[in-house]
Amino acid sequence: MENQKQKNDNIKCTVKQxxxxxxxxxYCTLGCISVGTHEDNPTVPECTDCNSFVKRTGCCNC
Ligand code: SF4
Structure with missing residues (x-):
């Protein structure tokens, strides 16, 4: 059962998974997120990760 989620206007996100x-x-529905990197020396956006990501249950094959 999923509660009604509140959009956080300050955090745009397209990761629907x-x-x-x-x-x-x-948009993200969290009040705050944690962002990190998997690189030693990040240089482009692709080097960063949302560490608050949690895979949606029953969704997709990611
Ligand atoms: S937790 Fe991170 S990946 Fe998930 S919706 Fe929020 S910003 Fe996007």
Whole structure:
């Protein structure tokens, strides 16, 4: 059972595979997120990760 999620206007996100994504809109529903990197020396956006990501259950094959 999923509670009604509140969109956080301050955090845009298109990762609909994430449990915290609004899905109906490209926003996160968390009040705050944690961002990190998997690189020693990040140089482009692709080097960063949302560490608050949680895979949506029953969604997709990611
Ligand atoms: S937790 Fe991260 S990946 Fe998930 S919806 Fe929020 S910003 Fe996007």
């Amino acid at each position: 994430c449990q915290h994504n609004m899905v109906t809109d490209n």
